[in-house]
Amino acid sequence: MTTLFTNTRLIDPEAGTDTIGALLVEDGKIAKIYDDPDAYGNHMEFICNSYGKCLAPGIVDIGVKVSEPGERHKESFRSAGRAAAAGGVTTMVTRPDTLPAIDTPEVLEYVTRRANQDAPVRVLPMSALTRGRQGREMVEIGFMLDAGAVAFTDCDNVVVNNKVLSRCMTYARSLGALVIGHPQDPDLSKGGATTSGKFASLLGLPSVSPMAERMGLDRDIALVEMTGVRYHADQITSARSLPPLQRAKANGLDVTAGISIHHLTLNELDVGDYRTFFKVKPPLRSEDDRLAMVRAVADGTIDIISSMHTPQDEESKRLPFEEAASGAVALETLLPAALRLHHSGDLSLAQLFRAMSLNPSRRLGLETGRLAVGAPADLVLFDPDAPFVMDRFKLRSKSKNTPFDGHRMQGRVLGTWVGGKSVFGN
Amino acid sequence: MTFRHKHLLGISELHPREIQTILDLADRYAEQNRNDGPREMVLAGLTQINMFFENSTRTQASFEIAGKRLGANVMNMAMQASSIKKGETLIDTALTLNAMHPDILVVRHPHSGAVNLLAEKVNCAVLNAGDGRHEHPTQALLDALTIRREKGRLHRLTIAICGDIAHSRVARSNIHLLGKMENRVRLIGPPTLIPAGAADWGVEVYDNMAEGLKDADVVMMLRLQKERMDGAFIPSEREYYHRFGLDAAKLTYAKDDAIVMHPGPMNRGVEIDGTLADDINRSVIQEQVEMGVAVRMAAMELLARNHQTDPKGVMV
Numbered sequence: 001m002t003t004l005f006t007n008t009r010l011i012d013p014e015a016g017t018d019t020i021g022a023l024l025v026e027d028g029k030i031a032k033i034y035d036d037p038d039a040y041g042n043h044m045e046f047i048c049n050s051y052g053k054c055l056a057p058g059i060v061d062i063g064v065k066v067s068e069p070g071e072r073h074k075e076s077f078r079s080a081g082r083a084a085a086a087g088g089v090t091t092m093v094t095r096p097d098t099l100p101a102i103d104t105p106e107v108l109e110y111v112t113r114r115a116n117q118d119a120p121v122r123v124l125p126m127s128a129l130t131r132g133r134q135g136r137e138m139v140e141i142g143f144m145l146d147a148g149a150v151a152f153t154d155c156d157n158v159v160v161n162n163k164v165l166s167r168c169m170t171y172a173r174s175l176g177a178l179v180i181g182h183p184q185d186p187d188l189s190k191g192g193a194t195t196s197g198k199f200a201s202l203l204g205l206p207s208v209s210p211m212a213e214r215m216g217l218d219r220d221i222a223l224v225e226m227t228g229v230r231y232h233a234d235q236i237t238s239a240r241s242l243p244p245l246q247r248a249k250a251n252g253l254d255v256t257a258g259i260s261i262h263h264l265t266l267n268e269l270d271v272g273d274y275r276t277f278f279k280v281k282p283p284l285r286s287e288d289d290r291l292a293m294v295r296a297v298a299d300g301t302i303d304i305i306s307s308m309h310t311p312q313d314e315e316s317k318r319l320p321f322e323e324a325a326s327g328a329v330a331l332e333t334l335l336p337a338a339l340r341l342h343h344s345g346d347l348s349l350a351q352l353f354r355a356m357s358l359n360p361s362r363r364l365g366l367e368t369g370r371l372a373v374g375a376p377a378d379l380v381l382f383d384p385d386a387p388f389v390m391d392r393f394k395l396r397s398k399s400k401n402t403p404f405d406g407h408r409m410q411g412r413v414l415g416t417w418v419g420g421k422s423v424f425g426n
Numbered sequence: 427m428t429f430r431h432k433h434l435l436g437i438s439e440l441h442p443r444e445i446q447t448i449l450d451l452a453d454r455y456a457e458q459n460r461n462d463g464p465r466e467m468v469l470a471g472l473t474q475i476n477m478f479f480e481n482s483t484r485t486q487a488s489f490e491i492a493g494k495r496l497g498a499n500v501m502n503m504a505m506q507a508s509s510i511k512k513g514e515t516l517i518d519t520a521l522t523l524n525a526m527h528p529d530i531l532v533v534r535h536p537h538s539g540a541v542n543l544l545a546e547k548v549n550c551a552v553l554n555a556g557d558g559r560h561e562h563p564t565q566a567l568l569d570a571l572t573i574r575r576e577k578g579r580l581h582r583l584t585i586a587i588c589g590d591i592a593h594s595r596v597a598r599s600n601i602h603l604l605g606k607m608e609n610r611v612r613l614i615g616p617p618t619l620i621p622a623g624a625a626d627w628g629v630e631v632y633d634n635m636a637e638g639l640k641d642a643d644v645v646m647m648l649r650l651q652k653e654r655m656d657g658a659f660i661p662s663e664r665e666y667y668h669r670f671g672l673d674a675a676k677l678t679y680a681k682d683d684a685i686v687m688h689p690g691p692m693n694r695g696v697e698i699d700g701t702l703a704d705d706i707n708r709s710v711i712q713e714q715v716e717m718g719v720a721v722r723m724a725a726m727e728l729l730a731r732n733h734q735t736d737p738k739g740v741m742v
Contacts, residue, residue, distance in 0.1 A: 198623030202438075204538035204559030204595060207622065274539030318517050320537035322558070 001420065002026045003046045005381070007037045011056035012371040013354035023055060025377040028420035033373060050381055053414060056353045057369050058090025058121075058378035059334065060360040062151075062180075062258060063234055064309040065327070066092070066123075068114055069107070070099025074399050075311035080331065081119030083396040085424035087332040088380030088413045089307070091122040091368060093360070096133070097155040103128040103139045105147040112148055120423040121416075122378070124150045124364065129168050129179060135159040138168045141177055150364050153180035153234065156281055158216065160186055162223065169227035178230045178363065183216035183241065184282065193322050194283045195268050203274065205321055210238035210289065213282060217241050221248045221255065230254045232363060236302055237263040237285050239292035246301055256363055257301070259293055260308035261330055261337045266290075266403060276317045276324035277403045280308070294346045297355055304363065305355040307334040311399030329397045333404050339384055339411035349384065377420035386412040429728045433545045433552040436561035437602040445603060449571050449580075452717065452724035456571070459495070459720055467497030468727050472529035474498040477519075478555070479505040479535040484690055484715070485555050485565075489532045492722035498530065516540060517547055524548040529733070530726055533557075538595075551729035553722075559595050559654075565689055566599035568721040570607070572714050573644055576685050581608045586639050586680070588614040589648035589670060589697050592621045593655070596689045597648060601627055614638035615670060618659045635670060639679035646687045647672050647698050663696050673699035677708065685710050 003025040010021045010033065022034040061084070067074040084092050094111070096102035102111055108125055115123035127149035131137045134157075141152060152172060158181075159165040172179050192208025194200035200207035217233060221244055224231045236245060236257040248255045262280050267287045271278045278284060285293075296302040310327025317324050330337070338356065341347045361369025368378045392405040415425030428443045437445075458465065474493040478486055486502060493500040505519070514522075516535070523531065524547065531552045533541045538558030545552040556562040574580040585604055591597045591613050604611050611629040613620060625631050632638030639645060650666065660666045672686065686702060686709045694700040703709050 196622040198626040201592075201621035201623050202598065202627070204557075204561070204598060209622070274542055315515070318515070318543075320516065320535065320540035320543055320558075322537045322539075 001046070002031070003048060003417070003420065004039075005048045005050055005055050006039060007049055007051045008381070009052065009054040010371055011054050011349045011353050013057065013350050013358040014370050014372065016350045016354070018349050023371070025379070025417070025420045028377055030371065030373055030375050030377050033371065048381070048415070050414070053381055053383050054349060055371075055379055055381050056349070057357040057371055057375070058380050058416060058418065059088050059356045060091040060093065060364070060366065060369055061089045061307050061309070061331065061334065062093040062304060062360050062364075063095055063306045064092040064331065065095045065097060065311065067098060067311055069110065074313050075397055076118065077114045077123065078118040079396060079398045080309070081121050081123070083329070083331040084119070084121045085416045086396050086413060088335045088382060088416050089121060089331055090378035090380065090416060090418045091124060091366070092119070093124045093126060093150060093364065095155055096126050096128040096153065097157075101128045101133045102126070103131050103133070105140065105143045108144060108147045108149060121418050124148070126151045126153055126180070128152070129154045130159060130164065133157040135161055135164060138164070138171060141172055141175055145175055145177060151178040151180050151232070154182070156182050156184075158182055158184055158186045162219070166223050166227055169223055169229040173227055173229040176230070178232060180232045180234050181216070181220045183213050183220055183233050183236065185212040185215040188212035188215065189282070192283065193279060194271060195285050197268070197286060199268055203271070208283065210240050210285060213238050214240045214244065218244050221253065224248070224253050224255055225251070228254075232304075233257040235260055235263065235282060235308065237282050237293060238289050242292065242296055242301055249301070256303040256359070258304035258306050259297065259302050261305055261334050262308070262328060262403060264290065264293055264297065264305065265337045265340050270403065274321045276319065276321055277328060277401050277405065279321060279324055279326050280328055281326040294341060298347055298351060303355065303359045305338060305352070306360070307331050311397055312401045313399055317401050327401070328403050329395065329399050329401055331397065332395055333390065333402055333409070335380070335382060335413060336409040336411040337404060340409070342384065343410055377417055379417045380413060381415040381425070382411060382413045384411050386410065388412060430732065431729070432732065434563055434725050434729060435542055435545060435552065435554045437563050437566050437599045437606070438561070440606070442606050445567070445570065445606065448567055448721065448724050448728065449574060451727065452567070452571050452720040453575070455723045456717060456720035459716070465495060469493060469730055470497035472498045472730055473527070474500045474530040474532065474726070475523060475528045476500065476502045476532045477505050477523070477534070478503070479533070479540075480556070481506070482534055482555070485534065488715070488718045489553075489555060489722050492719050492726060493530070495719070496723055496727060498726070516544060520544045520547045524550070529730060551733050553725060553729065556595055559593055559598070561599045562595040563599050564718065564722050564725060565596045566603040567725065568714055568717040569600055569646065569687060569689070570603055571717045571721055572687065572710050573685075575713070575717075576710055577643060583643040584610045584612065584641055585644040585646060586612045586614055586642040587646045587648065588635070588638070588672065590619045590650050591615050591624065591648065592619045593651040594648050600646065601629060605629070612638050612642070616660060616666070635676050636679050639676065642680040642684050644685055644687060645672060645677065645680055649689065649691065650693055650697050667696055671695070671697050671699065672702060674702055677702065684708070687711065687714060690715070
């Protein structure tokens with residue numbers, strides 16, 4: 001099956017370009033890219049004339065929580081997969097913080113089977129780093145790699161014991177495995193539901209200084225230097241964390257960093273009158289921090305933007321702020337929210353897709369994330385300007401906990417293709 | 427009359443004129459409470475439920491007396507012993523009670539914002555009797571009434587709030603109220619008990635009683651909330667008393683006619699000297715308790731009146 005996209009704005013994050021052209025998909029791969037926007041070949045089965053619309057490599061989203069096994073009422077592979085397809089996410093890299101945690105090859109095989117059955121997009125599972133995410137014994141890293149784990153992380157359970165973490169990292173290094181950390185000092189950030197400052201203090205909520213993130217990052221980087229492991233920090237959200245990150249990169253350590261879309265587009269004031277849909281982990285930061293993070297994405301200090309998709313049911317959120325669960329769903333809102341940064345003039349489309357598609361693919365050693373001949377045809381076609389008002393009950397996710405409910409947004413996904421096959425839209 | 431709210435959840439949402447309205451009415455009730463004159467039963471036939479998710483004796487008694495003096499049917503629910511132990515959520519508890527059609531709900535909860543959440547789900551008037559470290563509006567109002575009666579005005583005063591600001595909802599409500607009425611507010615305490623960002627609240631922050639109390643008209647002491655402390659905040663109670671406890675010697679830094687206040691219950695010998703607390707020439711602690719009933723009567727009357735006359739015209 002072949003598909004030709006004509007008259008399309010091609011967003012190429014590798015070259016950093018945004019040009020009008022045409023793109024031919026054949027046998028699930030990108031077969032040809034034309035400079036002539038009206039290129040027509042012969043024998044086309046399907047022609048997509050998408051005048052003025054944008055075609056970009058599909059999003060590779062590191063850190064999606066699909067609540068299988070354990071909490072399928074919050075999100076299943078079917079619902080998450082549909083949400084991903086509707087949001088232009090062609091690869092979900094799933095988190096192991098399920099019930100039970102994904103810490104044995106058997107559970108990983110279950111997850112892979114469920115994903116293959118039900119999800120229309122690619123699913124790459126991550127494994128826990130320690131058994132039960134308890135921070136005591138490492139998982140069978142070798143077996144987990146064989147079973148298809150793409151990275152190892154205990155998510156927001158920070159491994160407190162430095163000796164345990166250093167051994168996990170040393171062992172992971174020998175196998176070339178990627179370790180993903182959650183930089184936080186767990187004692188300092190314990191119970192913190194907001195970022196400390198005048199605003200959190202007025203609300204009377206328990207808060208945590210952004211310094212807890214810096215301290216966690218400092219510790220992790222020291223251990224990376226010691227062990228030489230490939231390391232990715234899941235979320236760097238505060239300006240105070242940037243200097244150590246830049247130093248580590250300058251020193252040649254194999255370190256990358258990510259950030260959630262919420263920390264790039266929202267700030268602590270959005271919590272307003274104790275709105276629990278804005279409770280995320282780490283908590284939303286000050287506007288100064290948010291702006292610093294946007295600049296850090298632009299200059300490449302922060303490599304990866306992800307959704308940190310965390311489904312929570314109504315009961316977990318309809319509680320006093322301190323008791324409410326953390327996290328927000330974001331598979332479907334990732335692209336429209338990211339486009340806010342494009343419309344505000346902070347980031348170009350190519351820069352956005354570098355952080356959402358190219359960099360995560362590279363970090364995981366995938367072929368995707370590029371608009372290049374021979375690359376898999378994982379593509380998203382979107383209208384960057386189409387306006388809409390977000391209605392959380394129209395989300396495909398089983399859980400509807402989006403902070404963007406009622407927000408005016410700009411940018412709609414028109415179609416998503418995985419390996420050349422349409423999974424959403426036309 | 428200037429008071430258009432459906433609930434009394436915090437001082438932050440009140441206009442200075444609304445604060446005056448409550449205080450003026452409370453002043454009348456204070457006189458009425460002292461005299462044995464005829465009482466207006468303005469809450470007759472209304473049901474008032476006191477829901478206390480956190481232990482309280484003083485505030486709950488004050489609300490109960492206030493309601494009964496105005497003729498309301500008052501019911502106390504000790505929520506710690508009831509359904510929440512069985513796993514019911516706050517919202518379900520609220521909906522259950524709402525179905526019984528109370529007119530006034532008085533709520534205290536250990537978590538900040540919990541009373542706001544509850545108020546969204548019920549039809550009746552909700553009074554915040556303290557939520558976590560957020561607000562305790564009737565306490566700030568009774569403090570304001572006490573100050574106004576003692577000092578003859580509620581503006582251009584220098585008021586020092588001393589002690590455990592970090593864990594105190596009383597301090598937050600007072601900072602809102604005294605700031606709105608154009609007073610000079612100072613916070614004094616060890617830095618571990620001053621909340622982050624407090625200097626941006628339009629107050630002056632001190633960690634030294636001698637400097638902070640200088641020329642103060644009002645000295646407001648706060649209780650050291652040992653039950654909310656889960657780590658190292660102060661080295662010991664005796665060092666705290668030595669540096670931040672109010673005694674006659676430290677009070678000399680303030681103005682000669684400065685009054686001493688405390689929201690109670692007091693830790694004598696921790697944040698305040700027992701003799702000073704009992705000194706009727708300086709301490710107005712008993713008057714604060716008295717004004718508490720008057721202020722709560724006024725607040726409940728205003729809310730009930732709004733709710734009855736125009737349920738749709740009041741602001742949420």
